[in-house]
Amino acid sequence: xxxxxxxxxxxxxxxxxxxxxxxxxxxxxxxxxxxxxxxxxxxxxxxxxxxxxxxxxxxxxxxxxxxxxxxxxxxxxxxxxxxxxxxxxxxxxxxxxxxxxxxxxxxxxxxxxxxxxxxxxxxxxxxxxxxxxxxxxxxxxxxxxxxxxxxxxxxxxxxxxxxxxxxxxxxxxxxxxxxxxxxxxxxxxxxxxxxxxxxxxxxxxxxxxxxxxxxxxxxxxxxxxxxxxxxxxxxxxxxxxxxxxxxxxxxxxxxxxxxxxxxxxxxxxxxxxxxxxxxxxxxxxxxxxxxxxxxxxxxxxxxxxxxxxxxxxxxxxxxxxxxxxxxxxxxxxxxxxxxxxxxxxxxxxxxxxxxxxxxxxxxxxxxxxxxxxxxxxxxxxxx
Amino acid sequence: xxxxxxxxxxxxxxxxxxxxxxxxxxxxxxxxxxxxxxxxxxxxxxxxxxxxxxxxxxxxxxxxxxxxxxxxxxxxxxxxxxxxxxxxxxxxxxxxxxxxxxxxxxxxxxxxxxxxxxxxxxxxxxxxxxxxxxxxxxxxxxxxxxxxxxxxxxxxxxxxxxxxxxxxxxxxxxxxxxxxxxxxxxxxxxxxxxxxxxxxxxxxxxxxxxxxxxxxxxxxxxxxxxxxxxxxxxxxxxxxxxxxxxxxxxxxxxxxxxxxxxxxxxxxxxxxxxxxxxxxxxxxxxxxxxxxxxxxxxxxxxxxxxxxxxxxxxxxxxxxxxxxxxxxxxxxxxxxxxxxxxxxxxxxxxxxxxxxxxxxxxxxxxxxxxxxxxxxxxxxxxx
Numbered sequence: 124x125x126x127x128x129x130x131x132x133x134x135x136x137x138x139x140x141x142x143x144x145x146x147x148x149x150x151x152x153x154x155x156x157x158x159x160x161x162x163x164x165x166x167x168x169x170x171x172x173x174x175x176x177x178x179x180x181x182x183x184x185x186x187x188x189x190x191x192x193x194x195x196x197x198x199x200x201x202x203x204x205x206x207x208x209x210x211x212x213x214x215x216x217x218x219x220x221x222x223x224x225x226x227x228x229x230x231x232x233x234x235x236x237x238x239x240x241x242x243x244x245x246x247x248x249x250x251x252x253x254x255x256x257x258x259x260x261x262x263x264x265x266x267x268x269x270x271x272x273x274x275x276x277x278x279x280x281x282x283x284x285x286x287x288x289x290x291x292x293x294x295x296x297x298x299x300x301x302x303x304x305x306x307x308x309x310x311x312x313x314x315x316x317x318x319x320x321x322x323x324x325x326x327x328x329x330x331x332x333x334x335x336x337x338x339x340x341x342x343x344x345x346x347x348x349x350x351x352x353x354x355x356x357x358x359x360x361x362x363x364x365x366x367x368x369x370x371x372x373x374x375x376x377x378x379x380x381x382x383x384x385x386x387x388x389x390x391x392x393x394x395x396x397x398x399x400x401x402x403x404x405x406x407x408x409x410x411x412x413x414x415x416x417x418x419x420x421x422x423x424x425x426x427x428x429x430x431x432x433x434x435x436x437x438x439x440x441x442x443x444x445x446x447x448x449x450x451x452x453x454x455x456x457x458x459x460x461x462x463x464x465x466x467x468x469x470x471x472x473x474x475x476x477x478x479x480x481x482x483x484x485x486x487x488x489x490x491x492x493x494x495x496x497x498x499x500x501x502x503x504x505x506x
Numbered sequence: 507x508x509x510x511x512x513x514x515x516x517x518x519x520x521x522x523x524x525x526x527x528x529x530x531x532x533x534x535x536x537x538x539x540x541x542x543x544x545x546x547x548x549x550x551x552x553x554x555x556x557x558x559x560x561x562x563x564x565x566x567x568x569x570x571x572x573x574x575x576x577x578x579x580x581x582x583x584x585x586x587x588x589x590x591x592x593x594x595x596x597x598x599x600x601x602x603x604x605x606x607x608x609x610x611x612x613x614x615x616x617x618x619x620x621x622x623x624x625x626x627x628x629x630x631x632x633x634x635x636x637x638x639x640x641x642x643x644x645x646x647x648x649x650x651x652x653x654x655x656x657x658x659x660x661x662x663x664x665x666x667x668x669x670x671x672x673x674x675x676x677x678x679x680x681x682x683x684x685x686x687x688x689x690x691x692x693x694x695x696x697x698x699x700x701x702x703x704x705x706x707x708x709x710x711x712x713x714x715x716x717x718x719x720x721x722x723x724x725x726x727x728x729x730x731x732x733x734x735x736x737x738x739x740x741x742x743x744x745x746x747x748x749x750x751x752x753x754x755x756x757x758x759x760x761x762x763x764x765x766x767x768x769x770x771x772x773x774x775x776x777x778x779x780x781x782x783x784x785x786x787x788x789x790x791x792x793x794x795x796x797x798x799x800x801x802x803x804x805x806x807x808x809x810x811x812x813x814x815x816x817x818x819x820x821x822x823x824x825x826x827x828x829x830x831x832x833x834x835x836x837x838x839x840x841x842x843x844x845x846x847x848x849x850x851x852x853x854x855x856x857x858x859x860x861x862x863x864x865x866x867x868x869x870x871x872x873x874x875x876x877x878x879x880x881x882x883x884x885x886x887x888x889x
Contacts, residue, residue, distance in 0.1 A: 167817075168816040168817055169815075169816040169817075169818075169824050170812045170815060170816025170827075170840075171816070171824065197809070199809065199812075200812055200837065200840050200841060200842070201841065201842070202839070202840070202841035202842075205841075234809060235807075235808075235809025235810070235812065235813060236808060236809040236812075236837065237842075238842075336795050336796065337793065337794075337795060338795060338796045338810070338813065338814070339813065339816070339817050340813065341809075341812070341813050341816065410720065410793075411720075411721055412719050412721060412795070412876075412880075412884070413719065413721045413884050416880070416881050416884035416885045417884065417885060419881065420884075420885025422885065424618075425618075425619060426580070426582065426583060426617060426619040429553045429583055429618065429724070430551060430553060430618065430721065430722065430723065430724050431721070432552075432553060433551040433552040433553025433554070433722070433724060434550075434551055434552075435552075441552050441553045441554065444553075454583065454619065456585070457553075457583050457585070458583060458584060458585035459583070459585075459619050459620075459621075493795075493881055493884075493885075494881060495878050495881050495882070497795075497799070497881075498799050498802065498876055498877060498878050498880075498881055499878070501795070501796050501799035501800065501803075501876075502799045502800060502802045502805065503803050503805075
């Protein structure tokens, strides 16, 4: 149930003194081989944090041997000094493990614009290296939490191989990509190029369709490492299917733990002219503060759904749209249909279905409601 | 100080029984000539309300003799029945005034998806026609309020001519265009084509740059009517300048009365490669829930500003951005500069300045903070 379940991986999480709470804040996940194939996707935000700038270079050859992650500070917009801190952390990991720094991915999360205390990190890396174990996955998952209320882990078993994963993320949770940190491990034999194809296929329909608050992070990183320790080579289809399961599970864990949320909302767009149209429409609804506040108020306000659909460039006839909430078709042909009073929004899980009647494609985008607790948490976060 | 200040206009506002409160909910503004030039801009939302579908036809010939506006229901996505209600209201106004229905603009505001009671509206139109007066502007401004807490009016005087205006809007307040109802009157002599050019020039830099909550309405309408009753023909430059003042003043009144807001935030983007780039960057920050929640919490969190800038396609170097809040340059060259503790966000008015260092263009986009009161108001609105 963690990144250390697949054979060939050790991990740990320690307290390096970055979090004022004194909690665990530094994690290390190490691939012990025999293979070191990897694939990584990063945030599409053009304002990227120092660890992303570093790690983009690390992943280019498809070889990653370790991922070191800290919470308690994003090391973003901290200038040359901040980049040197990232580099020093990678060198310290490399030195401790007897590998090259160019095979060490670095991830950071926390506030933007604050320098991370370098010596704390270097001492923490030493403590991590000393504490690495085949049971350390849970500690690692705990050490990367920020405003997360629960640690997020997953395990999917193949025939003689498995995929483990951990994730953090509760705010700045929007896609392109991912807006969170994720480390995935597998003992399957998967060459880097195939790993990359599988990872992009999986993230495209999972993390990339998660849009909790419309705010794209500067630090998103999703890294998958394949140790080959099982000696088994799954088919590309089997592996991609399992990896997509892993990403789906972690994405849903992120959604359920989103800052202040009362509801998880799945917006499914049917009969779109293209998959891109379906995603654009779903995302426009996912980013409507008025719709999200209405769900918080348990108000099936489908007018706010249509008002959002109308802001997109997708193909549809404005006079012929159908909308269902929790399976009740409250709007057909763009006019009121079933009584909205029949829509019970008490449960956390809410579904919205929009029929564009313009083609055969579909997509689901996931979001949360907009709550008092979200405003509270995000107005007080750095104070 | 109202739409009846310019010569040639009468107006009124009455209670037609649409608002459950019993308050005024139907307004009529009539141009008595001698000229009937007009210009109108509508919401860019593809999902348009019935009164917008009607009024788009009315304005095509540049002649508008009356605007009738109701609060208490948007008449949007109410089907053929709803369109017939809009048509019937226009006919009733026309019949009462002895003009053609094709010269009557209809505006509605309120909930989407609810049918407006037709007979109430028709009886209300009769009451309006009977009550029209040269002092009726204030009553009209009051009758179009929904969640507005104050009526919004403006007057700008020219040399022997004037422009009056009224507006409503407090939610679904985002541009392209306007997301509110506005009626502007002038007794200047301005042919319809010039009026149209002046109105588009004015709204482009005012209502179109107001983005309170990112949600575009289905009912936005801004109509200007010119009676020519002053007999004076201002220069195009003078008239456009005055009309822009009117639109700026009303836009700022809308901003200050936005639902639940604690702060008015002006986001100014400097040294952009193009004005479009400047607007795109400003709007991206205006739509960041995290940034808006931080301002509510009086937290000068410039990291959330840069994270939003990074999501745009504007020209800039991510490593060389400057950000000021209330004049304090908290970030220079994408690294921390002045201590954010020096930024006092106690006052309602907040300024954010972003220097892109990519050109010479600039723009300001206005928004509000994201507050508990916004969430409360919009989670309870239709229940």
